[in-house]
Structure formats: C-alpha cells, structure tokens
Amino acid sequence: MSSPIGALAYTFWNLYARVYDTLLMFRPYQCMLTEAADSVGLPAGSRVLDAGCGTGNLTRPLGERGYQVLALDSSPHMLQRARMKHPHLQFQSGDLGGVLPFPSESFDAITCSNVLYTLPDPAAALQEFRRVLRPGGKLVVTNPVPGCRAEEILQHEWRLSSLPSRLRLLTGLPGILMLLIFNRFLLTPERRARLYCPDRRELEQVLEQAGFRAREVRRVYADQSWLVGAEAGS
Numbered sequence: 001m002s003s004p005i006g007a008l009a010y011t012f013w014n015l016y017a018r019v020y021d022t023l024l025m026f027r028p029y030q031c032m033l034t035e036a037a038d039s040v041g042l043p044a045g046s047r048v049l050d051a052g053c054g055t056g057n058l059t060r061p062l063g064e065r066g067y068q069v070l071a072l073d074s075s076p077h078m079l080q081r082a083r084m085k086h087p088h089l090q091f092q093s094g095d096l097g098g099v100l101p102f103p104s105e106s107f108d109a110i111t112c113s114n115v116l117y118t119l120p121d122p123a124a125a126l127q128e129f130r131r132v133l134r135p136g137g138k139l140v141v142t143n144p145v146p147g148c149r150a151e152e153i154l155q156h157e158w159r160l161s162s163l164p165s166r167l168r169l170l171t172g173l174p175g176i177l178m179l180l181i182f183n184r185f186l187l188t189p190e191r192r193a194r195l196y197c198p199d200r201r202e203l204e205q206v207l208e209q210a211g212f213r214a215r216e217v218r219r220v221y222a223d224q225s226w227l228v229g230a231e232a233g234s
Helices: 004-016 020-025 028-038 057-065 078-084 124-132 152-158 163-173 173-186 189-193 200-209
Strands: 049-050 069-074 088-094 107-113 133-144 212-220 226-234
Touching: 004 078, 004 173, 020 078, 020 173, 028 107, 028 152, 028 212, 028 226, 049 057, 057 069, 057 078, 057 212, 069 078, 078 088, 107 124, 124 133, 124 200, 152 163, 152 173, 173 226, 200 212, 200 226
Parallel strands: 049 069, 049 107, 069 088, 107 133
Antiparallel strands: 133 226, 212 226
C-alpha cells in the first residue's frame, strides 16, 4: 500500500472478512441486499459491476436475477471467501480508490453497498462509476446515514425476533461481538471522523456533480443506511 492509512485499511478489511458474514444473521441486512438488487431493475443479461463486493453477499442476488455480474474488491480475504461461497460467479481484485480497470461505458449498472463511506475520495469514485457506466445506466448505492449505530441493527433484530430466532442469535454471539468491536473500537475516533456519512441533500448533490440523477432515496438497514437509485446522465 502507498501510505500508512492505506495499509491500515487493507489490514482492517482482511481481518473484518473473518466475521463479516455474521451480518447474514440479521434480517435488516438481508432486506437491504434484496432491496438493492431489486432496485437495479434491468432485464436479465444486463452487465452489472458489484463495486466493493466484500464476501459476495450482494453479488449472489444479482446473479440470481440473471445479470452478468462482475464483482470487484480490494481485500484478498474478502475475495477468497466470496469465491468459496459462490464459485460460479466472477470476482476480480481492484481498488475503488483509483481508476477502475475497465473501459468507459462497460456496464449497464453498478451496485455499491456500504462501501462508499470508507473511501478516501467518494466523489472521485462516483465519477469513475459514471465513466464506466453507459449513458442511462443505473447506479444503486447504500451508504450509512449520519450518526448511524451498529447497535441499532442488533436491537431491531432482537425486537422483531421470535424465541427460536433469539436463540439463534445467541449461538452467533461471538461473531456478533466481534462485529461490534470492529465497528466501535477498532475504528478509532480519528478514522470514524473521516468516514463519509452524508445527509440526503449532500448525497444527492455529490451524485449530481458526478453526473447522476437520483431517482429514489430512502432509508434501509433498520434506518441506518440510505438506499439511492440513480441514473447516469448522457
């Protein structure tokens, strides 16, 4: 990596990969993935880039909808888990913090689920998304809202759960605790201050500046993230 910050982020996401799929225990997370995949809304066979795919949790429902999906991530451990879980899908190593390794107008749609907030220059990443999207292509982004709290997602799940579901959560407690530790303690206050968690107006403005028109903006993930569906201008 080119800087201590970059090296720290690289190490963080490789460690996070060990417990990342604990999120699949939570219905708010599963619903966010389903809603993001549904928001693409293109015919089967459309070419979709899943930018910052992690362990492939959004890549899978995109593939199930018949899209030609290419999933991109910078963490080797995230990609290793993604390939093990979904060997029939296409994954590629790549950094969203720079120039994407694709020609202009390569994709019909791009999804980016809770990744934009971690990037050093989200506006530049959105401009790259616009470059590799065809005119009129779809962008679906989820991103944390200001003041988001991982604990809210856990509390939401607990309130809605039946007794068997609560017992299942308790069996997954070690992974859940690790997720909370990663989100609360390993992200130092200085790093948290650098995370990109805009309000709705700011998010719409940065999309517009990058050449997108927001078509829908709503809260998902127990109200802890925005879901934005946008269209690339001509």
